[in-house]
Amino acid sequence: MAKMKNKWIVLCSAAVTAVYAAGYITTADQASRQQYADVSTTPAASAVPAVPYSGNSGAPQTADSSPSSTPARSIYKDGTYTGMGSNRRGSIQVTLTIANDKITDVEISRFGMHYSESDVAGLPSEVLHNQNSQVTNVSGATYSTKAFQSAVQDALMIARNA
Amino acid sequence: MTFKQWIKSPKAYVAAALAVYLLIASLGTLDPKGLINGAISVGVSIVLDILFSLIEKRKRILPDGAAVTGLIIALILGTTTSWPEVALTAAVAILSKHFLVYKKKPVFNPAAFGLLMSVIIFGTGQSWWGAFGDLPVWMIGFLLIGGYAVTNRVNKYPQLFSFFAFYFVLQLLMGLYHAGDASDALRPPFINAALFFGFFMLTDPPTSPIKVKDQIIFGALSALAGSVVYALFGGLIYLFIGLLIGNLYKFLISRFSADNAKAKRPAVTSPKSY
Numbered sequence: 001m002a003k004m005k006n007k008w009i010v011l012c013s014a015a016v017t018a019v020y021a022a023g024y025i026t027t028a029d030q031a032s033r034q035q036y037a038d039v040s041t042t043p044a045a046s047a048v049p050a051v052p053y054s055g056n057s058g059a060p061q062t063a064d065s066s067p068s069s070t071p072a073r074s075i076y077k078d079g080t081y082t083g084m085g086s087n088r089r090g091s092i093q094v095t096l097t098i099a100n101d102k103i104t105d106v107e108i109s110r111f112g113m114h115y116s117e118s119d120v121a122g123l124p125s126e127v128l129h130n131q132n133s134q135v136t137n138v139s140g141a142t143y144s145t146k147a148f149q150s151a152v153q154d155a156l157m158i159a160r161n162a
Numbered sequence: 163m164t165f166k167q168w169i170k171s172p173k174a175y176v177a178a179a180l181a182v183y184l185l186i187a188s189l190g191t192l193d194p195k196g197l198i199n200g201a202i203s204v205g206v207s208i209v210l211d212i213l214f215s216l217i218e219k220r221k222r223i224l225p226d227g228a229a230v231t232g233l234i235i236a237l238i239l240g241t242t243t244s245w246p247e248v249a250l251t252a253a254v255a256i257l258s259k260h261f262l263v264y265k266k267k268p269v270f271n272p273a274a275f276g277l278l279m280s281v282i283i284f285g286t287g288q289s290w291w292g293a294f295g296d297l298p299v300w301m302i303g304f305l306l307i308g309g310y311a312v313t314n315r316v317n318k319y320p321q322l323f324s325f326f327a328f329y330f331v332l333q334l335l336m337g338l339y340h341a342g343d344a345s346d347a348l349r350p351p352f353i354n355a356a357l358f359f360g361f362f363m364l365t366d367p368p369t370s371p372i373k374v375k376d377q378i379i380f381g382a383l384s385a386l387a388g389s390v391v392y393a394l395f396g397g398l399i400y401l402f403i404g405l406l407i408g409n410l411y412k413f414l415i416s417r418f419s420a421d422n423a424k425a426k427r428p429a430v431t432s433p434k435s436y
Contacts, residue, residue, distance in 0.1 A: 019331055026338055
């Protein structure tokens with residue numbers, strides 16, 4: 001087979017690049033919305049260290065828990081909170097329910113990663129068990145694990161008492 | 163074959179480009195795990211390839227193709243993948259190269275087959291880290307330089323342009339009609355994956371056609387199948403599925419042309435007895 005001439009290589013490359021550029025521009029709005037989500041959630045979440053729960057987990061209580069002292073100020077507000085965690089491979093949204101400084105429910109409310117959701121299906125129960133955002137890395141699903149962890153931290157940040 | 167002859171061969175071009183990418187990406191990510199996975203993947207691929215070649219009593223036992231397969235696998239699998247999974251993925255790829263064959267040539271691209279099976283069997287993640295998916299965007303330039311050199315050497319431009327033209331048109335349509343997630347597909351790390359795939363996997367000579375017309379159909383079919391899988395299911399394996407469909411097309415045309423040639427050949431008459 002004869003080699004393709006340079007002129008045709010340049011022309012075809014230009015045509016392919018033009019089609020790519022058209023697609024890139026067409027999807028710019030969608031991409032910027034995702035980028036906004038990345039900027040607004042991930043840095044905030046990652047800037048905050050994992051917040052260990054110190055409430056009703058059976059762990060040694062602080063002096064504030066003494067009945068004679070003034071009631072301890074809770075770390076979190078009761079309620080249901082959503083958090084987002086994103087990276088280049090997609091995003092995960094989690095919904096946390098907090099009652100009396102305890103994480104009572106965790107669910108993945110939106111899974112937008114380019115991997116299988118089943119990879120991280122066990123992580124919500126780990127959060128419930130550990131009562132913080134620290135979960136074991138799922139081998140082969142590192143990006144999903146990190147996004148999940150960021151999402152939990154993000155939700156905990158929102159739930160924190162000022 | 164002397165070293166001078168080998169270095170000018172298509173496989174040497176691909177192997178050199180991929181080895182350079184392995185080094186650049188390892189330095190860029192400051193992660194030695196990629197190099198370790200590379201050594202495991204290439205080592206397992208070469209050893210198994212030599213072993214099978216000896217069993218098959220092949221005349222040419224030069225495992226350069228196996229090294230390329232090993233490098234591709236290492237550059238695509240996440241660097242956190244455990245070494246047994248890396249080794250098994252390489253083993254599956256080499257097994258497919260020697261067992262799923264037609265006229266002594268592999269039917270499926272070994273790396274694509276191994277990686278797809280790896281996801282299905284072991285649930286391995288793919289980061290395409292060797293395509294600089296997590297590094298600055300300008301590093302895509304390395305993919306283009308190496309990619310064009312390799313495509314030129316293997317003489318596969320029609321196939322490459324056909325694939326990218328159809329792939330980008332389909333992504334554009336997906337973007338216009340909000341079907342699937344075209345915005346991701348056209349941006350890092352997915353665009354890195356598509357470029358790496360197009361330049362270094364799609365152009366594999368034994369598993370892709372020679373004729374221009376067949377190359378164009380092969381590229382279009384791979385792009386169409388991959389894009390449909392992406393639009394319907396997302397995920398990361400759409401490119402592999404697209405390529406395997408293209409490989410099947412190549413297998414079918416090889417078989418069809420072989421059958422045709424057999425049919426056109428004049429019937430062998432038995433020698434006259436005297």
